[in-house]
Amino acid sequence: MAKQYEEEMYVNVLDIKFYVCDEEGNELLDENGFVKEFQFEGRLKALEYLCEDMTIDDLTEIKQENNNES
Secondary structure, three states: OOOOOOOOOOOOOOOOOEOOEOOOOOEOEOOOOOEOOEOOOOOOHHHHOOOOOOOHHHOOOOOOOOOOOO
16 A cells, blocks of 8 residues: 655665676775775766656665664
């Protein structure tokens, strides 16, 4: 059953990261052995349509953990 909202809601991308690997799937690592992460600079047409057919009903909310426990 679809959730009801007062206004029409649109799904957008908050954050997206990329990584690089070779033909065997080995990730490019930094000097500490962690996978190097990249972000895209500029406009990438394919990403503009990523959320086009998505609705809020397709999503599951990520609950933030409270790390300020006394």
